[in-house]
Amino acid sequence: MSRPFVLFTSLVLCALFVLPASGWAETRAIDDVRTTVDEVLTVLRDKAAPTEQRREKIRGLVRGRFDFALMARSTLGRQWKNASKQEQDTFIELYSKLLEATYIGRIEAYTDEKVTYGDEKTKGDKALVETSIVTSSVTIPIDYKLVQNVTEWKVYDVVIEGVSLIRNFRSSYGSIVEKEGFSGLFARMESKVKELEQ
């Protein structure tokens, strides 16, 4: 076999194997989801650690994976444009507080469920990752919707058995804004936050 041919072949092989490999170096959405979910589960299952410490760890992990500002805006949907800058800021602040105050205590009940991973679909800078939670009696499909940042993927919606959380919140919050205006919505959110913080 001639030397140039061997050289050429090795170059082609290099191109085949090395280039895709460098392409994969940028993370895939499914890997990002898997990493975060696995880490959260690990923390949750570490029952020896103090509760407050575990929550702090989970808070950090989730902060890194969810685009919370985008979620708050999507939740307001059409109403976002009707809101003044100040109202937008107030909303994001309250939304954050509310969700934090509300749900922090609830996650600890679901530590022993098994998570399985399905397909990943990508369109442009958006991705959909399919996962399932397997409990003793049912399997629940959970899809994560992600948007690509510079180096990694951030979750902007979670769809459970076809129910999109953002769409759901948007509808509820939208109804309240239509009937009671932003002041009404904020009053409700504030009293809920107080109620939950007690």
Next chain:
Amino acid sequence: MPKNLHQSFCVALLLLGLTCLNAGVLSADSLPATDNTEQGLTAEPFDPFADDGADLQVADPIEPVNRAFFWFNDKLYFYLLKPVARGYRIIPEPARVSVDNLFSNLATPVRLANALLQLKINKAVSELTRFIVNSTLGVIGLFDPGKSWLGLEKADEDFGQTLGFYGAGNGFYLVLPVFGPSNLRDGIGRVGDYFVDPISSPLYFELNSWEEYALKGLDTVNTLSLDKDTYEGIKKDSLDPYLFLRDSYTQYRSAKIGK
């Protein structure tokens, strides 16, 4: 409320729990939001995976009546069903899962009939196979080898979905006393399924109404005993639990019909 919906909410709350923890990162001046605005994103980011892109609009012309029944169901849950389910948890979980399997196996005719009505032959064959395997090897349905050995998932079909499959819309939102969230289409579907469900239908065995209620009650309490306080979570967390359930139910059913 269907069990899967209950379960969905468990997980919804879990995930929201995770989501909300992210909250602390945002302060009042909220830089990330400002950045997004400057990148020219509209209020709603373009979403290639959205079902139809439209906001969810649920027709609810009889909201006051629905809210009254919602209130009634809420009391029923907290003062009767939940305390009973809590006491019932004394039975070990594997046994309760088996009771759940048993009721599920018994309800096969409903899923099979509706799979056939929608000409979903694969699902119908799967349901029939599951019924035969689970009734024999699975000891009258106490176990689910159809899923654990053969990998056949339960085909969750009902007459409301069949009507939806042939183009029926939601109609309008309904809260049924005792049964909970529904809509015109699914309410009619419920009546259809009543005549196919072995517990309620007189076609299979003669149960007097007392026995029928007892079995339905056991099924409900057993399901609730396997649930992790989902409704309590929704109640505590939502600004308006009525709206939360109304919108979740509507999305959940649309997704089911699409499958």
